[in-house]
Amino acid sequence: MPKDNEVGEKNKAEEKIAQLGSQLHDEWRASRYREDLKDYEPRVKKTTDPLWQIAHDGKTEVDIANTSYGDLPEDWKGENKASAEVTVTEIEKAVQAGVELDDAFVENASSVLHDKWLERNGSWAPTEQKKPYAELSEEEKEKDRVIIRKGIEMYKSKEK
Numbered sequence: 001m002p003k004d005n006e007v008g009e010k011n012k013a014e015e016k017i018a019q020l021g022s023q024l025h026d027e028w029r030a031s032r033y034r035e036d037l038k039d040y041e042p043r044v045k046k047t048t049d050p051l052w053q054i055a056h057d058g059k060t061e062v063d064i065a066n067t068s069y070g071d072l073p074e075d076w077k078g079e080n081k082a083s084a085e086v087t088v089t090e091i092e093k094a095v096q097a098g099v100e101l102d103d104a105f106v107e108n109a110s111s112v113l114h115d116k117w118l119e120r121n122g123s124w125a126p127t128e129q130k131k132p133y134a135e136l137s138e139e140e141k142e143k144d145r146v147i148i149r150k151g152i153e154m155y156k157s158k159e160k
Contacts, residue, residue: 020084021071040065048072086116087151110144
C-alpha cells in the first residue's frame with residue numbers, strides 16, 4: 001500500500017504533467033487563432049473516449065482546437081501528455097541527481113524526448129524524423145528543446 005507522501009508526490013507529478021500538457025496544447029493551437037472571430041480555426045477529430053462521449057451527449061467528434069486541454073477526451077490529450085510525462089520525469093531525475101538544468105541538460109533531455117516519441121510514433125513518422133536526435137535537423141531538434149525548456153520554466157516557477 002502506498003504511503004501518503006508517495007501518493008502526494010504522484011499527485012504533484014500528475015499536476016505538473018497536466019499543466020505542461022495544457023501549455024503544449026495551447027502553443028499548438030495558438031497558430032490557429034482567429035482574431036476577428038475570437039476563436040480557433042476548427043480541427044474536428046473523432047474520439048473513442050467513452051467517458052467523454054457520455055459527458056457530451058454521445059458525441060463522437062471533438063473540435064480539438066476550440067477545446068481546452070483539460071476538456072479534451074483522453075485519446076486527444078495523448079501526445080501532449082506523453083511529452084509532458086517524459087519532460088517532467090527527466091527534470092525530476094536531474095534535480096534529484098543534482099544535475100544543472102542548463103543547455104547540456106536540455107540537449108540530453110531533448111534526445112530522450114525524441115527517442116520516446118519515436119517509440120510511440122516511429123511506424124508513421126516522416127523520414128526526416130525517423131533518425132537519432134543527433135542526426136535531426138536543427139529545426140526538428142528545436143521542437144524537442146522547446147518542450148524541455150517549457151518544462152524547466154514550469155519547474156522553476158513552482159520553486160519560487
